[in-house]
Amino acid sequence: MKKQICALLIAALTASLLTGCGGKNTESDSPGEAPQATASSKDVLYHSYASQPYVTLDPRVEYSNGVMVLHNIYETLTHYNDQTGELEPLLATEWSSNEDGTEWTFKLREDVKFHDGTAMTAANVVNSINKVKELGQGAAYLWDAVTQIEATGDYEVKFTCSYGAPVDLISSACYASYIVSDAALDQTTEWFNQGNDGGTGPYAIAQATGDTVVLKGFEEYRDGWEDNQFKNVIIKETPESSARRQLLETGEAQIASMLSSTDVNALKEQTDKVTVETFHTYTNLLILPNHEKEPTSNPDFRRALAYSFPYQETIDNVLEGNGIQSHGIVTAGLWGHDESLSQYTTDLDKAQEYLDKSGIDTEGLKLTITYATGLDEYNSWAQLWQVNLKKLGIDLELQPMEWDSQWDKAKATDPNDRQDLLVYMWWPDYASPESWFTSLIRSEESINFNLAYINNPEYDTLINDAVQSAATNRDQAESNYVEIQKQMVENCDVLFPYDKIDTFIISNEVEGVYENPAYASCINYYNVTKK
Amino acid sequence: MKNWTDSLKPKIRSMQESFYLLARNRLSLFALVLLCVIVLLAILAPWIIPYPQDIADEAHIADKFLAPSAAHWFGTDELGRDVFSRVIYGGRVSLSTAILTVGISLLIGVPLGAVAGTLGGHVDNVIMRITDIFLSFPPLLLAISLVAILGSSLTNAILAIAISWWPWYTRLVRGQAISIKERKFVQAAETIGTGKLKIIFRHIVPNCISPVIVQASMDMGGVILTVASLSFLGLGAKAPTPEWGLMISTGRTYFPDMWWCCIFPGLAIFITVLCFNLLGDAAREILDPKTRKR
């Protein structure tokens, strides 16, 4: 769900129309003392965001970009370091598992306090994860393998799984894995949305009004506060790219992201005011050809499509460098990625060659491609591709649509009603390549996310094997995934044009802004300091 | 027929008279000339635009966002396509959509209105109640929700606008029909024994068509604006169709740095709609018997 919602939200960012509904929730019953009127704007970190910062503020169910807020308020047991590829302790100090990865034991920190002043114990972890599983919303499926959680001590928790699951990795996810105070667990989603929280993180919510979230530093945070840190943070929606840029230019805001390439280029000139930083992500663009329908079921035809896609133009001119051409389906930086996988290039002669080879008659041939509405970069490369395909005699019909419509079409009972090509933006829920394979490649009984309708028993065996061994034998899993990707490139099962790169514009007044690809769009404001 | 040219004379005369009245107001004359140019440009667009391949066949992304110059009068867009060519071609899209929309609305609205006005009684009641219901949606809102739910495409937009537009014609024609029904030639036809249908479509409809034409010509502007609005909301035309509203919507991301992507299509909408409105205004004055009375 997250992918789709996020796709929509990204759509929203660029689709200037999708703007914040500035709700006017009262914050009368929000915790924490009233903000001091004496604080000057210099003490405030202002993150200008392209869409509404959250869908819900309920850490148990939020499966969208609300994690960018929640990540600063709640904490998980472990933390994934994308530089080293290792897990680091956060609320847990150490952890271990049995041989087959079915039993996991976590030791917890003993100095953790919730914002309401109560201390965190093993019971809180048990209750939080159980509640998530009980609600069964959002990314709760992550915990499907876990059958039992028990507190084996005041600060020790034991997870029992039905198969060997990487619980340590799952515990680092920014979805469905936050530890929440007991008082908050009993509350409704509405309660959270009113600006209340029950976290252990460095910030508490002071105010939440739909398009704006105000965070206030948690005075008793275990790591303490330095003078150059920001105790007030505002995250506010400004859907216009040019407006976000303006906010940075006037010095009002300190952080902004998802600006249009023109705005980024303009800001790059202003080195005295701002710095433009790019971060690799685990997000990539996927084009899923329909494997159940002529002509996209024909591998040669798919190769022809792949050779006609405008890779370089898209990266250089549409994304203006905010992307790199993918090697395989797993993004760079994540295990399972193999830089040696071959890439398709734009080569219309080769495309023609494969087209002839496929024996598909292009006379009157029309392909439909569905993608999320409102995203300008989609529109741009889709039109470029359309132009290329036209030269091959193929008519590409662009159908930007809302995700629900897109998904409905993809699930139509009559395969002839389904699209020929479908566009996805995909990223994993936690630092593992698994979801690309289990969700998109593995055959499904009823259509869910495998919208290329791939049904390859060989892939299925390899994937199931990799899933079972991921916790215990990662090398085995990795080699399985690489093997699948090799075949996928060969068969051209899925087109993966580019991995996304996020660009942040950061005011020269601050430093320490970093986007960890495992935690898409989250910034640790605690790490941001005044220069 | 031997004297068919004679039958044209009064028409020509009445056209001359209309033109005379129109020419009295220089603003309207200007609008008329401009509109003729716009229509002509729209008709000839495929042959006269400098970069016809930029409509759908080609992109030159390396040349994107070139500022207006001699080669590209209105600059180039995000795919390096010539904005001038696309704006001119956009007139073709907008005008044909508007004609189609107004045409469909007229096809629904005029017969209903004529029947309601002429027959009166329960038929009138039922038709007008339905009309009232459709008129109770604020302008655009019904179209928005229809397209939003049916799925966005230019065809759906045309249908949705027509569905929310026809009641205006029904109401107008009904009013006309009621007053024309009172005219003696209708009563004469009735005493002659002419059938109801013939009375409605041969006597009443032709006589209430002038104000309908005026309204329809004014509405062309309104429809162009509405289509553009829907496209702007992402509920109308789709890329790469050079629809003005869509061009603004796309260009907005790059506004204000690449102002030409937004400003020119907007100007095109403004000028076209303005011409229609100015003319509609003038036409209303001309067709008003009070003005015509010599």
Next chain:
Amino acid sequence: MAFFEIKNLLVRHKSFDGVKTVLDIDKLTVEKGETYGLVGESGQGKTVLALTILKLLQCPPGIIEQGEILLEGVNLLKKTERSMQAEIRGKRIAMIFQDPMSCLNPVFTIKDCMVDALRQNHKGMSRKEAVSQAVKLLQEVKLADPESTLVKYPHQLSGGQRQRVIIALALCCGADFLIADEPTRNLDVTIQASILKLLRELQKKHGMTVLFIANNLSLVGAFCDRVGILRDGRIVEEGTADQVVSHPREEYTRLLREACETKLKPTDDSQEEILLRVEHLKKYFDINDEVRHIRHQSLKAVDDVSFDIHSGEVLGIVGESGCGKSTLVNTILELFEPTAGKVYFEGKDIFGESNGSQGNAFKKNVQIVFQDPYWSLNPRWLVKDIVAEPLDVYEKLGEAERLIRVEELLAMVGLPGDACYKYPHEFSGGERQRIAIARSLASNPKLVVLDEPTSSIDVFSQNQILDLIKELKKKFGLTNILISHDLAVVHELSNRIAVMYLGKIVEFGPAREIFEHPRHPYTQALFDAIPRVGDTGMEGIRTLEGQIPSPINPPSGCPFHTRCPMAQDRCKEEVPQETYYSERHYVRCLLAEEQQEKGGDVL
């Protein structure tokens, strides 16, 4: 120096057809205290003149090219707008307009209008004074109950009352020069006379000078001292009233005079066979006035009317507007659903079988010619299609055959064959009426209804049309029903006359008898309300008091008793029955009943 003088006035009008002269008056003089009558048909420039005098003419399209309009030697055309407004309009010159409804502001009460006008023209008058002055003025124009009239809105008054209010408004400015622009045009004849009498009285009392504009020569002749005939913007004849009316020099004047004259009546060439029989016909309209809570009432437009028409005769139906004559005819023609009663055509009940072949045959045999030939011809159709409309319904002809028939019909009414390919608006009023007549003859009808066939065409054509009707009638042996408020026309054409009042026939009989000896007091009043040609002064005019009662609530007993000069107490209660003077001449009047009982036969 004359009191009012126009010299070399030239007014033009600019339009598509170029510049047209609307007024070209060399000299027009009105002496103080005099009543000057200006006569001409509509479109001859009368109203333009009135507006030009007050400088209210819209320019453009009007252009005042040259000339002088002198009021006591002061040229009004040279005056500024501001001084016209401050010194002349209202204070010196007041105007009474044609249409009393449209020249009273509908959203203000009579009080608002009068007080504004009074205070405008009398500096320093308090509101209270103005109100009491207004009451006085309303009394002066003989409005019954002026206090309650004051708080009414224009639409709550009747036409006659409104015209009195207009006169009062003109008076309250205190002007000594009054322009009356056809003040009685849209009023019923019986009301018209009383307004004229009132004007005459006021003029004498206030010593006003009056410029009276009208289209009826006999009216002007009776009302005015001097008369000018206006044609195409020029004064073609001028002189004392007697001179101009009795000894017209110009052909145009003669025609105007003829239009008011009663002429030789036709011989009775009717046959015994009854073509159309109307029995107890009623047509009520339901009134639903939601704003004023009037519900379930009916307007009795036609109330129990019976008569026969014999083949070959012409039945004239006479009455003031609202008496139900048009409704009667429209109901017979099945344009309205009858409330009750029966109509037999050639012995067959036409309402009996609805829309069957019977109905069609009836429609084929009965045709109508309407009053205004412009509105009765579809302006979007070619003449050939208009004339052929009945042919298309009753005879399916080929295009060529159809055209031949149309040309025949057009020839019959004296129009050239090439008229086929023209549109109605290319013809003059008279020619248009010919087209309408041609159409009415296309289906070879037996009965043709003529609804005021000459009242909206110019005097030149009127006679020709009447002649044409007579000729065609003779040629085809047609039977006619003629509706007209113009007694001259009725007199000229009809064999028999029905006089209607409030939906009822009050007198019915042979035309000659009725014209020579009108029996019913209403018929008498109708005839006496119009000055005869050659009358001078208002003495010959008899007026009826009071307003026409509403047909929604007609008076009890004899409906005419509220206005009847001879009304007695029993008239309020008893409904009069038919009293026959001869076989086919009766009146409904209690007095006549009484007379007959006593053995006399003249009222």
Next chain:
Amino acid sequence: MGKYILKRLLSSLVVLLGVITITFVIARVVPSDPAAKWAGNRATQEQLAQAREELGLNKSLPEQYITYIGQLLRGDLGKSLNSKQPVTTELKQYVPATLELVLLAFILAILIGIPLGIYSAKKKDRMLDHISRFFSIGAVSLPTFWVALFLQLIFYKNLNVLPLGGDLSVMATIFEERPQITGMLLFDCMLTGKWQMFGDAFLHIILPCITIALYPIGLVSRMTRSALLEILNEDYITAGRSYGIREFKMLWKYALKNSLGATATDVALSMGYTLTNTFLVEAIFSWPGIGSYISKAITSLDYPAIIGVTIFGSVCYIILNLLADIIIASDPRVRL
């Protein structure tokens, strides 16, 4: 009169029922499955069935229709598929901001439009008439969303005198609580005496207000002009002049009062347009009203929200028309 209003009210209710029926039909032909969206993307068949039941989709259409009307009668517009909040609650949150904007724009339209129309009618066919006509026709010919961009370009980007969007600057909301009385910010600030915030809010409302007022200004002035011209041609105006009544009085008292009926309808109509324009413009100005709300609902196909706004808009429109009709009916001329 009372009876007329009652009757008119009843017919409005009938119309409302029609509107509801149409929206019901639209909502039922919605191509995607609302239950699937409600249940979430990884929903099982059971969850789907449960969602279906929760949404009442398992019943027959007539039953659904009756339930639907029953819910509407209780003011229940269903729950948003996005936020799962009752649409009514969300509308309550967003409506005041829109109302504030529309009212202000509307006042602007009347204050500018009517005098402009009168002036234009008075100076018919003179230069000033042409200018004002051009202005008013131009105002209704402009694509509103484009005007919004243009104004932002000038007043924010180039001159930097007015804020870009939102109803209050970010900093103002952090250190001072926004007053919550009517939900209309300007009004609330006045009531609570928060003048500094009032000033800030006022600066924010200027651009959106001008943008959406443009159309009604044009409309009102055009309609006033033509209504007045018609009336100025009437005989009673000539008659009034012939009694020597002053021109000023003629225009402002006599003619204007007569045009009231026509103007009332136009004003109601233009209010409808103003409302519509908010749908296009609010999003651009990040104005926290129903325009922004529906824009978002469109992109995510949140059909209860779309339908909710549609019904709300129609109700407003019906009420406006009702008011206009009552004003017209109070005109003594009208005999209905």
